[in-house]
Amino acid sequence: MREKQQAAREQERHRRRTIESYCQDVLQCQEEFEHKEEVLQELNMFPQLDDEATRKAYYKEFRKVVEYSDVILEVLDARDPLGCRCFQMEEAVLQAEGNKKLVLVLNKIDLVPKEVVEKWLDYLRNELPTVAFKASTQHQVKNLNRCTVPVDQASESLLKSKACFGAENLMRVLGNYCRLGEVRTHIRVGVVGLPNVGKSSLINSLKRSRACSVGAVPGVTKFMQEVYLDKFIRLLDAPGIVPGPNSEVGTILRNCIHVQKLADPVTPVETILQRCNLEEISNYYGISGFQTTEHFLTAVAHRLGKKKKGGIYSQEQAAKAVLADWVSGKISFYTLPPATHTLPAHLSAEIIKEMTEVFDIEDTEQANEDTMECLATGEADELLGDMDPLEMEIKWLHSPMMKIADAMENKTTVYKIGDLTGYCTNPNRHQMGWAKRNVDHRPRNSSTVDVCPVDRRPVLQRIMETDPLQQGQALASALKNKKKMQKRTDKLASKLSDSMMSVLDLSGNADDSAGD
The missing domain is CATH 3.40.50.300 (P-loop containing nucleotide triphosphate hydrolases)
Incomplete structure (x- = not known):
């Protein structure tokens, strides 16, 4: 048995002594290696879909x-x-x-x-x-x-x-x-x-x-x-x-495949440069004067510091960075609907x-039109309740109750019952009795409160001017002040209600005495 194995090895060694047979073996090994590489690239091309x-x-x-x-x-x-x-x-x-x-x-x-x-x-x-x-x-x-x-x-x-x-x-x-x-x-x-x-x-x-x-x-x-x-x-x-x-590039551009697992990220970037506005891309990356995709990716790699071993700029890493910006919407792109409509089959x-x-x-469309009419007539404040607090008008600051609170701070109480409008000076004395109060009964045609509102918009402007990391804290403080002011206006409203009831009692007693 050993003799046969030795004879086989000797025969194999004798066959490899010739140059031609040696070259054929090298070419065969190279072909097998290239075939394996192609198979691996095809499998890695769609990592999310290969299984x-x-x-x-x-x-x-x-x-x-x-x-x-x-x-x-x-x-x-x-x-x-x-x-x-x-x-x-x-x-x-x-x-x-x-x-x-x-x-x-x-x-x-x-x-x-x-x-x-x-x-x-x-x-x-x-x-x-x-x-x-x-x-x-x-x-x-x-x-x-x-x-x-x-x-x-x-x-x-x-x-x-x-x-x-x-x-x-x-x-x-x-x-x-x-x-x-x-x-x-x-x-x-x-x-x-x-x-x-x-x-x-x-x-x-x-x-x-x-x-x-x-x-x-x-x-x-x-x-x-x-x-x-x-x-x-x-x-x-x-x-x-x-x-x-589905096309390979189209699947990648729709972010159906993980960007970091792509074997060839350069080809989709070439398609992006063909479809998008080159001026906007140049302004976004701060690169101008590029002629080819390789030149563009080299400039992006230089700007982002994407290098391989030996200090060579990596076009693959730059292409993946561009695709990541594309997926996140940082690169502006959109399509227009076709000019003629064709119903699908x-x-x-x-x-x-x-x-x-x-x-x-x-x-639903009629509801949107009604909302538009509401906005046109100046009633849009009712629609801003859930808006971003840094971009909406703070509705409660301009409410009628806030005007009443401002009037109370100015020592003047304004109230309205039907066509009767009363002005009470120094309302803090209402607990001492209504006899010491100066009341003026005058019919007025105006249906609005004649008090100039206090402009509190600098509060919102001050929040927007603060550091972005501190805007949340400033907003929380503003909302806390809002709750305090709401409690204050409720308390003032109850006092105002007592004041108006005392005025009505005064008027009723005066009528009764005149009748007697």
Whole structure:
């Protein structure tokens, strides 16, 4: 046995002595190595989608959400609604048993100009009910801020704040479906869409608390989650799914794949430079005069300090940094709706009519018009209750009770009963008796309080001028002072009520004495 092994080794050694056989062996090893590298690159290209079991599990969770839901909210990115829209998903919802209803939610409207949002709303409402929405970007656990001002009436600075917009309109749409007929029933609402379009953030904004885990990377939600919104509405959060077939670059630009796990991040950056305004990109990164993608990435790596071993600037790390800015919305980009509208194959006129009647979209639009009229007549203060405190007018500072408090500080009490207006000097003496009070009974036609309000706007301005890290403390102090002033005005109001009752008693006694 050993002799045979030795003979085989000797024969192999003799075969390798020739130069030609040695070169063939080297070429064969090189080909095998290159083939393994190509296979590894293909597997790493889609790290979130390469596992077949993971894709099947996500699709199973999606089917479960569709099965259990009565209404499906498909969340779209306002920067590219058609690119984020999944027609296969909509077809699966419409073909499911139970007569499911479908509503489109245009999220991230703060990253797009208002004119573009209005155009997309007009375009998408020709097919399905569409609601404009901006999820809250606050990091706190509860009491997430929500603004009740309509989206079309909000200013650009207000849209850039961290408050949530569009929640009232979306709740009105869901409430209309709950009140079908004369009986109000509870419903389940499923939230579906591509990865990282803001599904979990939408649920947290409606709940006004961190009910679901959120993140700027895809794949945070892995299983169906049920969130109780109120006794009539329950929300179902589904993991994001990527329909196929889809282009490699398009999937990356829609943030369906983790940026840090990309094998080739340079190609998507080249597509970004082709689609976006180069002047805005140059101004953002402070780079000008680049001609190629490699030149741009080298300049970005030099500016950000991204280097490899040997001091060479890393274009891959610079490309990943650019993609991270793209995903977060720091690089401005948006698409316009097509000039001509074409109805998708899975939708028909009967389906569109049914969806519009069920959710009562006309009533929702009429409510927005009424709100606009209210704003035009100067009654918008009633709508600013949940607005960001650093950007709203503090309503309580200009209330009639605050005017009365200011009048009491100036030693003059102003009250009105019908057409009778009285002025009491030195109201602090009211506990000593009404006989020492000078009262002037004069009919007045004015229905307003003739007291100049104290301008307290510098309080808000002072808070906004403070350091951002101290604005929360300053705001808390202002709210504490607000509560103190409310208690003070309540106390003064009770005193004013006693004063007015004493005046009425004085008038009644004078009439009785005159009659006698």
